[in-house]
Amino acid sequence: MTAGKIRIVTAFWFSATGTTRKVCETVARAAAAALEAEYASRSFNAPESRKQEYRFGPDELVAFGLPTYAGRIPNLMLPFVRDCVKGERTPAVPVVLYGNRDFDDALIELRDVLAGNGFVPIAAGAFVGEHAFSRTLGAGRPDAEDLREAEGLAALAAKRIRVSEKEGLPERPVEVAGCEPLRPYYTPRDRFGGPIDIRKVKPKTDPERCVRCGLCAAVCPMGSIDPEDVSAVTGVCIKCCACVKRCPNGAKYFDDEGWLYHRSELEELYGDKRAENRCF
Ligand SMILES: Cc1cc2nc3c(=O)[nH]c(=O)nc-3n(C[C@H](O)[C@H](O)[C@H](O)COP(=O)(O)O)c2cc1C
Numbered sequence: 001m002t003a004g005k006i007r008i009v010t011a012f013w014f015s016a017t018g019t020t021r022k023v024c025e026t027v028a029r030a031a032a033a034a035l036e037a038e039y040a041s042r043s044f045n046a047p048e049s050r051k052q053e054y055r056f057g058p059d060e061l062v063a064f065g066l067p068t069y070a071g072r073i074p075n076l077m078l079p080f081v082r083d084c085v086k087g088e089r090t091p092a093v094p095v096v097l098y099g100n101r102d103f104d105d106a107l108i109e110l111r112d113v114l115a116g117n118g119f120v121p122i123a124a125g126a127f128v129g130e131h132a133f134s135r136t137l138g139a140g141r142p143d144a145e146d147l148r149e150a151e152g153l154a155a156l157a158a159k160r161i162r163v164s165e166k167e168g169l170p171e172r173p174v175e176v177a178g179c180e181p182l183r184p185y186y187t188p189r190d191r192f193g194g195p196i197d198i199r200k201v202k203p204k205t206d207p208e209r210c211v212r213c214g215l216c217a218a219v220c221p222m223g224s225i226d227p228e229d230v231s232a233v234t235g236v237c238i239k240c241c242a243c244v245k246r247c248p249n250g251a252k253y254f255d256d257e258g259w260l261y262h263r264s265e266l267e268e269l270y271g272d273k274r275a276e277n278r279c280f
């Protein structure tokens with residue numbers, strides 16, 4: 001069966017520190033232009049936005065963006081993506097961002113979840129963004145060169161859509177890098193090789209710097225910062241660093257020893273290289 005014309009291209013993303021958003025929107029905007037379709041952007045950052053279902057039709061193309069956390073897609077976003085986002089043989093472009101280390105199995109995991117939900121992944125990409133934990137690891141990325149490559153991914157997706165208008169959508173999802181079965185979540189290690197467990201770690205607030213503007217509470221994707229007392233993290237913290245990077249006064253920080261060790265090790269091991277974007 002041939003596929004019809006694409007009416008609208010949507011960037012659909014979770015992006016705590018904004019890098020996934022940039023790449024995903026670039027891909028969707030460029031694909032919309034190439035396909036002479038409408039462009040839209042929708043976020044599922046806010047906890048309330050993940051309490052509803054999203055359905056995309058066969059005349060839509062979705063650039064679906066998530067960051068890599070521990071070599072996979074963020075585990076606390078998985079139930080939403082798996083249960084609340086449905087396609088109807090909707091072509092999709094899975095996009096993951098990673099912080100200059102590796103995206104490991106994040107892209108293959110996202111591709112497979114989408115394929116299981118009625119989407120047809122026709123092209124995919126892994127791009128580099130400044131690491132959420134650091135100001136030096138992948139600093140400033142995605143930059144202009146990265147966004148040009150994101151436009152290249154859009155051109156590839158648009159070309160495949162044009163082919164599908166004559167030949168139908170492919171039966172198999174696009175081949176991407178990663179392992180199946182999926183490998184376990186990446187575990188940071190201490191200097192003796194023991195695992196570092198940062199799951200319970202939460203950010204602190206410097207009372208000298210905090211002006212109680214409430215921005216951190218507004219941007220926390222878990223809704224875990226008490227707006228009445230922003231020093232209180234009352235719920236789960238996914239270490240996304242939205243509060244740390246977006247506080248205008250540098251008042252939010254992590255001081256956990258294991259977390260700091262992990263960050264310095266990442267900066268030491270991966271700080272000098274410019275990791276590559278990959279398009280499939
Ligand atoms: C909890 C956590 C785990 C991460 N794990 C990885 C990883 O395994 N590999 C990697 O290269 N980057 C990793 N990163 C970095 C993010 O993938 C990177 O900062 C990404 O650009 C964040 O996307 P965002 O700006 O859309 O939030 C991790 C970041 C966080 C917060």
Ligand code: SF4
Nearest residue numbers: 210211213214216247
């Ligand atoms: S964003 Fe920064 S200054 Fe504003 S309330 Fe949060 S910690 Fe305080």
Ligand code: SF4
Nearest residue numbers: 220237238240241243
């Ligand atoms: S408290 Fe945790 S989950 Fe919330 S914004 Fe800060 S780092 Fe992210």
